[in-house]
Amino acid sequence: MDQEMTAFRGWIARDTTGATLDRLDPAMLDDLDTAVRVRYSSINYKDALALHGRPGVIRRHPLIAGIDLTGEVLASRHPRWRPGDLVTLNGAGLGEDLHGGLAGLAAVNGDDLVRVPSELGSLRAAAVGTAGFTAALSLLALERHGLAPETGPILVTGAGGGVGSIAxxxxxxxRYEVIAATGRPSELSGQLTALGAAQVVDRAELTSSGKPLGKQRWAGVVDAVGGPVLAGALAGLQHSGVATTCGLAGGAEYPGNVLPFILRGVSLLGIDSVRTPRLRRVAAWQRLAPLLDPALLDSVTRVVPLAAAKDAAASLLAGAGTGRIVVDVASA
Structure with missing residues (x-):
């Protein structure tokens, strides 16, 4: 343990101007029950905001960025974990109010850890990350609400992004029929079709009319965008349909109204990937691991070294990011 707990590199935000890649002292880590040697992290929209000093994510300074980590347990006081266990963690305060995963070492709560599924392995578990974990939580929420493949098609907004592509x-x-909505249909149509989309539509279709009710087109929605796109998605829900929402890249304001809810009986379910209870975390990973085709996951994943994390995050802020970005923490 003492040999392992040496200085390590990580992206740390010391103030509100953004994060820098520094050599860090293990003594600065939070006093939590499990130490993890981080092998991989990933870049999500929250990470992009934190790395570039945008508000709304980091709640204390200094703080190591990164809302995801995948690695091996070094030591633990938690009864479930032993040194050498391969684990992954998404959200749970990482990179927000606890030191996060964009660093070589992390101290975490053992209750929040999930064992890396054997079907995926460590790198692919990192590629799933919070984005895929959120997509799996969305699928579970739809199914708990009664949706099934025979109910009707599912619309996925922000389909080119991390959550959307894995969803x-x-x-x-x-075996659901998937309608993928993206702002770049000509660029991403081939990729989304390869992932399984039966139809790719321009997200402008969802916002062009501005009407609260439209043609009933889909039984469910996985929304990763928010704003006017969410309002347009709800307007196209079938009677008694259900939507999940988890993102705000299109805005935090909801410009819709109550008509879809009171005239069509639709439901809107919020997805929180941060404070997810342990059993639901495990259930999400158990649902996604056997479903995800490793080759498809690889096709939407790129791997960058730790030093390139901040540059890789810039594409997300510019709205040009697609798929998943894995950070190889051990790589220079």
Whole structure:
């Protein structure tokens, strides 16, 4: 343990101007029950905001960025974990109010850890990350609400992004008919079709009319965008349909109204991937691991070294990011 707990590199935000890659002292880590040697992290929209000093994510300074980590347990006081166990963790305060995963070492709560599924391995578990974990939580929420493949098609908004691309693959593997909505249909149509989308539509279709009710087109929605796109998605829900929402890249304001709810009886379910209870965390990973085709996951994943994390995050802020970005923490 003492030999392992040496200085390590990580992205740390010391103030509100953004994060820098520094050599860090293990003594600065939070006093939590499990130490993890981080092998991989990933870049999500929250990470992009934190790395570039945007508000709304980091709640204390200094703080190591990174809302995901995958690695091996070094030591633990938690009864479930032993040194050498391969584990992954998404959210749970990482990179927000606890030191996060964009660093070589982390101290975490053992209750929040999930064992890396054998079907995936460590790198692919990192590629799933919070994005795929959120997509799996969305699928579970739809199914708890009664949706099944025979109920009707599912619309996925922000389909080119991390949550959206994995949601398309998961839903298609679970035999749902998937309609993928993206702002770049000509660029991403081939990729989304390969992931399993039966149809790719321009997200402008969802916002062009501005009407609270439209043609009833889909039985469910996985929304990763928010704003006017969410309002347009709800307007196209079938009677008694259900939508999940988890993102705000399109805005935090909801410009819709109550008509879909009171005239069509639709439901809107919020997805929180941060404070997810342990059993639901495990259930999400158990649902997604056998469904995800490793080759499809690889096709939407790129791997960058730790030093390139901040540059890789810039594409997300510019709205040009697609798929998943894995950070190889051990790589220079």
């Amino acid at each position: 398309v693959a998961l839903l298609a593997a679970a």
